[in-house]
Amino acid sequence: MSLEVNDVVEAVSELIKRGYDREYRIKDGGLYDLGTGMMVRTSEIHVDASLRFENGSSRDDGSNVYAITDGETKGKGLLIDAFDTLDQDCSRELFARLTTSRHPKRVSEQEAPSRYGLRKIYKSEFDEDAERYVLRVDFPDFPPCPFGQSFSMLGFDTAEQRYVWLVTSILRDSRLARVPYQAADVPDNE
Known part of the structure; x- marks a missing residue:
């Protein structure tokens, strides 16, 4: 095709x-x-x-x-x-x-500060404070997906309490904590 x-x-x-x-x-x-x-x-x-x-x-x-x-x-x-x-x-x-x-x-998206409306986190920023970022999996409060479908996981900045876009090299980093959705753990951001 x-x-x-x-x-x-x-x-x-x-x-x-x-x-x-x-x-x-x-x-x-x-x-x-x-x-x-x-x-x-x-x-x-x-x-x-x-x-x-x-x-x-x-x-x-x-x-x-x-x-x-x-x-x-x-x-x-x-x-x-x-x-x-x-x-x-x-x-x-x-x-x-x-x-x-x-x-x-x-x-051509060289060093873009955001991706799909989410602040983009590069490996150098992650390396400065790896514990600050986590990968949330199957959370119901993900922002809308620009593909018309839904996200299954997204990066989360625990200091700023908002979703971010993590570059692939971070997703492959063993220091990145993966956090599956559990109803009691979702903060009320409103």
Whole structure:
């Protein structure tokens, strides 16, 4: 499939117009369809488009968009890897299937102070105070996702008490604490 797009938001918008209306996530190493609540068998996955958007001067900070057709149900949807962490989250077989024909595209976002309306945190700032930042997973108070879907995780600045965009190298740093959602732990920010 040929797409002439410049960034993730544009890619998602174009793919939705082409009928990719399901939202997929990685769960327990496999592909999960949020609409049906079912896992999609890896053998039934057909990757129609696999796009990579590399940000700034580093290939280590990128986002990926996968347009997928489920061969069993014929449903079409999107898997958005905004944080470039699929290699850590999904099975080797699924990762290989998703990335076999991925097409990288460099986006000119050099040292941008924000991404998708969130203040962008670079590795140098994280290194100054690594305990200040955490990765929140599945929190209900995430800001709206510009892709028209929903975030599954976001960085959080505990000093400023607000969501931030962490570059990929921070997400791969073992010092970053991952905090899963627990109803009693959500602060009332109002």
